[in-house]
Amino acid sequence: MPPFTPLDFQLVLLRRMADHQPxxxxxxxxxxxxxxxxxxxxxxxxxxxxxxxxxxxxxxRYRQVLGEPESAEPxxxxxxxxxxxxxxxxxxxxxxxxxxxxxxxxVWNEWLVRAPGAAGPDLRTLDDLAPxxxxxxxxxxxxxxxxPLQGSAPTRWGLAFRAPDGAGAVRxxxxxxxxxxxxxxxxxxxxxx
Numbered sequence: 781m782p783p784f785t786p787l788d789f790q791l792v793l794l795r796r797m798a799d800h801q802p803x804x805x806x807x808x809x810x811x812x813x814x815x816x817x818x819x820x821x822x823x824x825x826x827x828x829x830x831x832x833x834x835x836x837x838x839x840x841r842y843r844q845v846l847g848e849p850e851s852a853e854p855x856x857x858x859x860x861x862x863x864x865x866x867x868x869x870x871x872x873x874x875x876x877x878x879x880x881x882x883x884x885x886x887v888w889n890e891w892l893v894r895a896p897g898a899a900g901p902d903l904r905t906l907d908d909l910a911p912x913x914x915x916x917x918x919x920x921x922x923x924x925x926x927x928p929l930q931g932s933a934p935t936r937w938g939l940a941f942r943a944p945d946g947a948g949a950v951r952x953x954x955x956x957x958x959x960x961x962x963x964x965x966x967x968x969x970x971x972x973x
Contacts, residue, residue, distance in 0.1 A: 784829070784845050787812060788822040790871050793892075793959050795823040796935050800956065800963035801911050808871055838887035842867070842879050851896070855880065862888055866895075874898040875915070875961070891937075891960025894918060906945045909955065909965050916957045923953070935959050 791814055798805040809819055829835055836844060842865070843849070849865035856862075861883065866876040872892065880889040893915055894900050901914045903922035908914075916937050920926040929938030937957045942950050945967070952968035 781825075784822075784825055786846055786867075786870075787814065788818075788825070789845050789877075790869060791819040791822040792826045793869075793877075794871075795819055796933070797958045797961070797963060800958060804912060812871060837885050838890070839865075839879065839881045839885050842877075842887075842890075846877070849879075850876065860888075866893070868895075872912075872961075878960075890935075891916065891957075893960060904944070906943050906951060906953065906965070906967060909943070909953075909962060911963055912961055914962050915960050916962075917960075919955055919957075919962065929954065931956070 790812060791809070794805045794808055809816065814822075829841060830838075835841065846867040849867055852863055852865045854861065855864040857880075862880045865879045865881060869875050869877050869892065874895050875892045875898075876895045878889075878891060878893045879887055881887055894917075900918050901908060903909065903914055903918060909919070914922075916939065919939055919941070920928075923939075923941035923943050926939045926941040929940055931937045935958055937960065939955045939957070941953055941955070943953050944950050949970045951970055954966045954968070956963050956965070
């Protein structure tokens with residue numbers, strides 16, 4: 781069997797995003813020069829690696845597939861210490877795939893984040909929240925205070941927050957993210973005071 785490559789990993793990211801953004805995924809798959817069959821096969825192989833009883837740890841699996849991280853730095857989240865490892869993702873040059881690894885080698889989180897030094901989006905209104913426009917942390921900072929929500933799958937997150945619409949009314953918003961990248965928003969009623 782051929783090695784599992786960084787291209788295959790990008791196809792795994794896309795496969796999960798296809799549930800919400802099939803058109804964007806189709807365009808990205810074509811940009812990568814990969815068939816729908818290769819995307820399905822990459823996802824199947826990834827799932828087999830993840831679920832195998834003889835599988836490497838998640839941290840070792842990412843290093844095997846993606847190579848040495850572009851950067852690795854200590855990070856403190858509350859009273860927990862970990863290492864943030866980041867790899868480039870050619871499909872999204874301004875993003876990095878980040879894995880937070882505990883001292884014991886356990887992976888705490890794995891998602892897309894903005895690359896250091898890359899300009900993030902200017903998020904001010906609902907109109908700025910287009911699919912694939914921002915990451916979880918960017919939306920949370922722009923529309924603070926945001927409340928995290930449990931996602932519908934292990935690679936999904938949600939945020940609830942308030943944001944102004946084009947007419948200036950402040951609306952209740954639930955944003956859904958896959959692998960840390962915005963997929964869609966649901967806009968509720970105008971928020972009270």
